[in-house]
Amino acid sequence: MKGSSFLLNTALKFSLPIDYDEVQLITDLAKQYTLKSEPSTTASMSLYDTFDWRLFNQNLTLYMSHNQLFLQKLANVTPLHQIEVLSPPVFVEDVTDNLLQERLRPLIKMRALLPLVNIRVIRTRYRILNRDEKTVARIVYETYTTTNDPDNTIPFLRQIWTEPIRGYNKAENRLTAHFETIGFKQTSPKQFYMSALEQVDKTPGDYSAKLNLHLRSDMTADEAIRIILQAQLVIIRHNEPYLAADIDTEFLHDFRVAIRRTRSALSQIKQVFPSEVTARFKKDFSYAGKLSNQLRDLDVYLLNEALYKNKLPPLLQKDIEPLFEHLRQKRKYALDTVVKGVQSARYQQILADWEDFLATDSTAIAVASGAANAQRLAHEMAQEQIYRQYRRIIRQGTRILATMQDEALHDLRLECKKLRYSIEFFTSLFPSKAISLLVKQLKLLQDNLGDFNDLCVQEIYLKDIAQELPITTAESRQVLLAIGSLIGTLYQEQRAVKSDFSEKFAAFSSPDNKQLFKQLFAQNKTKAVS
């Protein structure tokens, strides 16, 4: 039994024009048919998605009505999944149905599902009777109102549709034809979705942490950098208000990535802004980034809790739990530090000054102060910068092959990250196919270096945290054993990852890749100013 749940368009539904109301509709139909109305029923529904529209971006919508949860393609009229639930899920782990959970997992990952809009549906059914007073079809009239704002009582959509009755197709076809003749338009689930969100001033897809910049080849370096940095500022500001609510870990993650990109742009892109400006904000954003280092570390450990447990022999898997309990406690304080930090006068001043700086055209000042690259073409400067970074990676990597020093691998990781950011900033100035090939290669190398770094850091972190754990009982002593075992496993993995490096680097420094870098970034060289 479906209860009083409401399903997004499952049939051919027509929307009523604004100037056509229910009374007019019924009067119209009564001229041709015998109608009998049934009592109206009310249902409610809520639509959900992640903050960064992960479902909408796949043309999907998740919605709940009564005790039913539906996943539906916005282009289709039949739901892909329908399950019974007690409450709306927040994380993918809360989805009780395995099939639906596995479908959602790769899409929403660690993100929380947020309610987008709540809708009230009032439904009145009219029976169409034949001469024997037998019902031969039903027409369903529905009005939809958003309930997010209690003052808003005007329906944003009114729909009518025919519910067929088995064995009486003629009546249904006649009604559908009638609606088409009056000029009613069919509504798709997507139209419904868009108009519902419009009611609450939401624009699907309006936030993404991805860099999706459109730079033009005739832009000066100054213009381009401002666009890049402005985009980062928007991401920082977008996520800031959600940090305290602690809805999911991605708000902080996106916030941090945007700060890191800002720092990277400030230190990599030379002589575009006045040097004292660059120096000041480099320092400021370094401070802003550090505020949340501890919280992010803890988030990563806690997100990977199951993974860590799986690395342990079954004998010790339960014993590690006090460690995660300890980390959860620590996280509360770390979150507090971040919330206070973001509210602090210093942080707010930094961001306000930065906003001001990006909003003011200071090209003239920059040029006057000797920022020699400000007026150059962004395209040229990007080429130089990327090629310089690439060659540095090749040099350093080649040296590592001989020595295999851990420290040098860490440095190389940072260089690769800088190159990655630079390529991402200026992607739109270069052929996209070639760029995605380069990024793919670079990513493989980065993954190797990143894994190596993570494993090294984790080993030390675990060793240090073991000192902090309160050891009072014999049981809690077991946790040290588990941590020791985990460090052992991590070390084995670290060695394996390290031995993979030469292969990954060889692929990245292959002649083909070298040629591609040269072609894209070393052509049309004009005099470089570095």
Next chain:
Amino acid sequence: MKTLAIYSNKGGVGKTATTVNLAYLAAQSGLSTLICDLDPQSSATYYFRIKPKLKAGHKGFIKGGKPIRSSIKGTDYDHLDLLPADFTHRNLDITFDRLKHSNKRLDRIIAPLKDDYDLIIFDCPPTINILAENIFNVADNLLVPLIPTVLSQRTHQQLIAFLKQKRYKLKRVNSFFSMVDRRKKMHLELMQTMSKELKGMLQTSIPYLSDVEKMGIAREPVPAFAPNSISAKAYQALWDELKPKIMS
């Protein structure tokens, strides 16, 4: 899918009223339900204001499958469909008799509908011949309305003897008292003795009330046009008692 036959080898015991009201209550409880009207008098079909005519006629019915599907009509109620009776159903006996596997024809006719419904209820004519055998073969359960009279008691004994002879499982036979007049001393006395003698007697009985007769005028199930009436409540109690027995 489960199948239930409302059956009696005696006429005028309230079979059709039982079919219509129980099917309505089953559908209301969310079960996708089909009434299969086998009675050439087509009273169940009439109650739902549906024309007593099969699209593919007698031949189509015997064939089963697609012709059957296209003959099914939706009633005025959610989850409730009806396969209308046809006047030619009066010849079903003779036709079945001429065919191979003559006592399992109905089973074959209905088989394609198994995935469409949770419950199929047969409204049967009062016979105890080859059609009855078909009904016993197709139905997971029988529901037999009994009027507490001596004649009724006698016909029921005949039925039980017949079922025993044909080796049908008596466990599947449920009966209840129908058209009970509590003012009649004889009704009350017979109900007592019959309840002791007979196995599978349900606790609920349906009283003899004018609401049930008004169905013919209203052309609606009692719980639909008089939801608070005593009869509606009695049918609800009957359904509540029967449902776990036939749906598990």
